[in-house]
Amino acid sequence: MKSYLLLLLLCLFAGCKGQKSECDSFTDLNFHESFMGTNLSVKLLLYTGANPDCGHQLSHHDLTHQPLFNLSRRTAMVIHGYRPTGAPPIWVSHMVHLLAGQDDTNVVVVDWNRGAANINYFTAVANSRSAAANISGFIQKMQEHGASLSSIHLIGMSLGAHVAGFVGAMLKGKIGRITGLDPAGPLFNGVPPADRLDPTDALFVDVLHTDMNTLGYKESLGHIDFYANGGADQPGCPKSIFAGKSYFVCNHQRAVFLFLCALNKTCSFTAYPCSSYSDFQDGRCLSCEPLRPAPCPVFGYDVRGWRDIVVQQGQTRAYFSTTAESPYCKSSYRVDMVTWNQFTRWGIVVLKLHSGRRVTETRMDHKVIRFEQYTATRMLAQFDEDLHPVQKISIRFITGNIIGPKYKLRLLRIRLTPLGEPNRLLLCCYDIILEENTEASFRPRPCEEPGF
Incomplete structure (x- = not known):
């Protein structure tokens, strides 16, 4: 007790400069702010295996004083999509934990909630290009400090998938990998490749479709496009508008939850290359001959064994089915x-x-x-x-x-x-x-x- 009081007195007189212990968190906005509209601001939050619960905001311009940010490691950057209410995505924390648990991986959450949070979807889409320019500028700083572009993995949800595509295009397609989780369809369906995610945006682009008839994108976007349950109606999602919000977002959000299950290794989603979901259901595509000698592709984080064959094959469509509830294994x-x-x-x-x-x-x-x-x-x-x-x-x-x-x-x-x-x-x-x-x-x- 005496020693504690002595230290306290020394601090009062000499001035103690304790280390900052607070964690930086994702921007939490309310519906009023979203209704009024927000100006774009991009915040980058770093998590690692040593601090999966505590985010540290990274400087966009100075990486010399970031001891936790080891640029010799792989870096996964998580990019959310449109946020009509301004609330943080409920899945971000879970994804951070699972990604940080991978060997030697930095996890950077790209928080562009100020810009994505807007009752007007058109404004959020317009802001996506500027958000991508901000992210690509930061990645160039990483490269200047020794990071390899091929070690960077962008994971984009919905509108965030196209943001990832814009980043990849700005960096001449040299990013290692882009994973698109049900890329947004509205205002993107039918546009040319330069205005959306496409296979030239990274060395490897994999995409999951779960709501292609409503909020998601319809056609192929990557080197391999996975279609869960055909890519449209997901089992367990409401069929009636009387279910409220879930009726509109359940199919779209399922993409994230399937990716989380794959990350957590609670389910192995083996997919089969096929020309259509109907042919898959008919049992016409239950071998992976087009990819031999590679094994069948498995949706998720680990793409070793079949990635290179898929890239050589060109654009591939692959189908798998799930159950209605987690862990979704069939x-x-x-x-x-x-x-x-x-x-x-x-x-x-x-x-x-x-x-x-x-x-x-x-x-x-x-x-x-x-x-x-x-x-x-x-x-x-x-x-x-x-x-x-x-x-x-x-x-x-x-x-x-x-x-x-x-x-x-x-x-x-x-x-x-x-x-x-x-x-x-x-x-x-x-x-x-x-x-x-x-x-x-x-x-x-x-x-x-x-x-x-």
Whole structure:
């Protein structure tokens, strides 16, 4: 106690200059400020693995007195989008923690809330170019102090994805990577590449689409474009306007939450190159032959193994599906059936997998399937749970027939191939008679043929 009082007295008389302990935080505005409009101001907040909870504001002009900013490390810069209410994005803190947990990574949050916060979306779009000029000027300062442009990764959400694209263009496409999370569509759909994100803006550009019919961009923007659930309506998002704000933003925001799950490694989103979502659902694109010898692309942070092949291939579209809730993982099987019927049958198929008392079900009902005599039919079955080992399979053939004779469907062979699980056995069964709208169950056995 005496020593503490002595130190206090010395400080009072000699003048103590303690180190600044406060953390710098993201600009928090209210709706009134957004309604009145804000003038552009860009704030750069640094986080590292040593300080993931405490941001340190970086100077735009002087990097010589920034001991926490190690320019020999990789740098991830997070760029938010349009902020109509002025409130900070709810996802920024979580993303900072996950990015800072990567090996030797600086995380810089680009806070351009003053400029993005405006009830007038047109004004925010106009400010995006100036925000990009500010960011590119800072990156040039980083380069002057020894940073490599190829070690910089820009992660942009919505309007922020196009800001990242403008930054990349200003730096002649030498930025290492740009990740666009559902890039904004309004005022950008249909414009030339110079006025939006495009593959020439970085050495590697990957894009995720989750709301392309409303707030997101419709067409391909990167070296690889991932389309979650087709890129439009996301499972679990409201279908009615009576759900309020969530009805408008849920699909758009899902892009961020999928990226967070991928960062957290709670789910591996393996995607399949395909020309359309319909072809993907039909099971026509369940291998990654166009990218061989590279593995199938996986949406998320780690792109090693397939990035270079994708860049060489040109623009690639890849599709994957998710569940309605976090961690959004789907368990997928390729289903191959050979039917034997004198007459053509039409219908949809419902599959159930059983493991002990656990059961998971999927309806392959995106379109009515045509089953013909001695014809191989391929489908994609996706389940909300990954059950292993599978002890029983139930199958139901559903038609629109309500009255009249009961139609039957004879399956000579049915095979389930687990996707993304090369060490698991293929599941087969032979010669099953299905009566329409009636469930039949069987125990799978190892397949006799190497494939069909």
